[in-house]
Amino acid sequence: MGVVNIAQKRVRMFPARVLLLGGTSEAVELASILSGRTDVAVISSLAGRVSNPRIPVGDVRIGGFGGVAGLTAYLKAEHIDIVVDATHPYATKISANAESACSDLSLPLIALERPPWEMHEGDDWKVVPDMQAAASLVNHHGNRIFLSVGRQELDAFRGCEKAWFLVRVIDPPSTELPCHAALITKRGPFTLEDELQLFREHSINLIVSKNSGGTATYAKIEAARALGIPVMMIDRSARNGVTVSRLSDVLQKLTTIFESGLMTSEV
Numbered sequence: 266m267g268v269v270n271i272a273q274k275r276v277r278m279f280p281a282r283v284l285l286l287g288g289t290s291e292a293v294e295l296a297s298i299l300s301g302r303t304d305v306a307v308i309s310s311l312a313g314r315v316s317n318p319r320i321p322v323g324d325v326r327i328g329g330f331g332g333v334a335g336l337t338a339y340l341k342a343e344h345i346d347i348v349v350d351a352t353h354p355y356a357t358k359i360s361a362n363a364e365s366a367c368s369d370l371s372l373p374l375i376a377l378e379r380p381p382w383e384m385h386e387g388d389d390w391k392v393v394p395d396m397q398a399a400a401s402l403v404n405h406h407g408n409r410i411f412l413s414v415g416r417q418e419l420d421a422f423r424g425c426e427k428a429w430f431l432v433r434v435i436d437p438p439s440t441e442l443p444c445h446a447a448l449i450t451k452r453g454p455f456t457l458e459d460e461l462q463l464f465r466e467h468s469i470n471l472i473v474s475k476n477s478g479g480t481a482t483y484a485k486i487e488a489a490r491a492l493g494i495p496v497m498m499i500d501r502s503a504r505n506g507v508t509v510s511r512l513s514d515v516l517q518k519l520t521t522i523f524e525s526g527l528m529t530s531e532v
């Protein structure tokens with residue numbers, strides 16, 4: 266048990282119980298770092314989307330909680346003291362749910378969001394707000410599109426009957442591909458050489474991508490730059506709460522919470 270209520274105050278007891286919402290390489294790394302500490306007990310949570318996920322060190326639970334209500338009930342039942350949201354920048358639903366549940370329970374929430382990629386000289390990006398906007402702009406004869414936006418997002422492109430797509434996903438999609446498409450199932454990280462070869466082999470002349478940030482999938486952006494291929498970049502949604510961008514910031518926030526001696530939601 267991490268916290269007891271004494272005279273209306275939430276007083277910390279070690280180890281503090283941390284729910285780490287994951288599904289990213291940062292969450293795996295964080296679980297590994299925190300596993301070496303005696304002042305925290307971490308439970309990593311995965312959505313269960315991929316068939317062979319990278320399993321973090323330590324305790325792991327897999328599957329949705331059942332919305333805000335389910336997450337709130339889980340946080341109470343497991344006596345969680347702190348939530349760390351280290352989910353992917355485009356996993357907006359779970360992040361919003363974590364904000365609501367932590368706010369309802371006055372629990373501290375530390376949200377880690379990796380910085381987006383930035384345009385460099387030689388990049389040719391068109392930034393669009395969402396998948397539908399991208400789908401409506403790319404559907405032209407002669408377009409040979411590399412699409413690596415995640416299998417849950419493919420629906421938006423199903424009606425694109427003019428363009429040809431090379432779809433790369435981790436697991437085979439359960440929904441239909443666009444009518445002119447080839448499928449590759451492969452997990453990153455990918456090298457620049459991998460991507461250059463792939464784009465040349467398939468005569469790719471347009472790329473549709475999320476602005477995921479990080480290094481694991483950045484090679485496609487570098488390859489696009491090298492080959493002069495334009496990128497249709499799906500923008501991130503604006504986030505409500507405060508975020509930090511580095512693992513060291515998360516560790517610093519945890520220290521701040523511990524040193525304060527009190528758990529409050531304002532960190």
Ligand code: NAP
Binds near residue numbers: 351
């Ligand atoms: P999402 O749209 O924000 O979440 C949809 C639902 O999935 C949530 O409401 C929640 O279900 C469940 N969920 C999501 N992340 C969870 C977690 N870490 N633990 C337990 N339940 C979780 O998220 P998504 O885009 O489907 O992404 C799912 C997972 O894949 C995330 O963990 C994310 O970090 C990872 N991921 C996403 C992307 C991407 O581009 N979206 C890329 C790489 C990795 P309930 O409402 O039932 O609790």
